[in-house]
Amino acid sequence: MYKVKVFVTLKENVLDPQGHAVKNSLHSLNYSNVSDVRIGKFMELVIDNSDQDIDEAVKEICEKLLANTVIEDYRYEIEEVIS
Amino acid sequence: MYKVKVFVTLKENVLDPQGHAVKNSLHSLNYSNVSDVRIGKFMELVIDNSDQDIDEAVKEICEKLLANTVIEDYRYEIEEVIS
Numbered sequence: 292m293y294k295v296k297v298f299v300t301l302k303e304n305v306l307d308p309q310g311h312a313v314k315n316s317l318h319s320l321n322y323s324n325v326s327d328v329r330i331g332k333f334m335e336l337v338i339d340n341s342d343q344d345i346d347e348a349v350k351e352i353c354e355k356l357l358a359n360t361v362i363e364d365y366r367y368e369i370e371e372v373i374s
Numbered sequence: 375m376y377k378v379k380v381f382v383t384l385k386e387n388v389l390d391p392q393g394h395a396v397k398n399s400l401h402s403l404n405y406s407n408v409s410d411v412r413i414g415k416f417m418e419l420v421i422d423n424s425d426q427d428i429d430e431a432v433k434e435i436c437e438k439l440l441a442n443t444v445i446e447d448y449r450y451e452i453e454e455v456i457s
Contacts, residue, residue: 292409298416299416300416300418310417313417313439313440316439317435317439320435320438320439322421322431322435324421324422324423324424324431325419325420325421325422325435326375326420326421326422327418327419327420328417328418328419328420329417329418330415330416330417330418331415331416331417331418332413332414332415332416333381333382333383333413333414333415333416334393334396334411334412334413334414335383335410335411335412335414336408336410336411337408337409337410337411338405338407338408338409339407339408339409340407341407348405348407352400352403352405352408355403356396356399356400356403357396
């Protein structure tokens, strides 16, 4: 069994209106020293062992479903759990 | 200047309909060995130096705005950037 953590973030040159809104809210709350906020997704998957290579499987899953590779980058960490 | 990474995840006993939908989609794509998916948020903040202790500031920001502590847990990593 594997525990996989996937981080999906907007590419550097893509506007992040949600992050912008959070930054403005923080300024309203008097945290004026916050100069940038970017918001992404964090996903935890539990994957059972199979014939397919885990690294390859996770890459496919990210490309096909979890990330929109036109505007998003992704990275992942795979941890094997011995039960 | 500090780069702060914040991870917000649903508490263990809170239902995650979005994660459930992603799991079902993965099963439709023939990744039937994916047994659990949980979806959370990943936020990157850039915070300038100030009088307030950075650890205290980040904790306040998470509690007040970034996480709903009734149903979500959060953790953060602070990295100091020397420019």
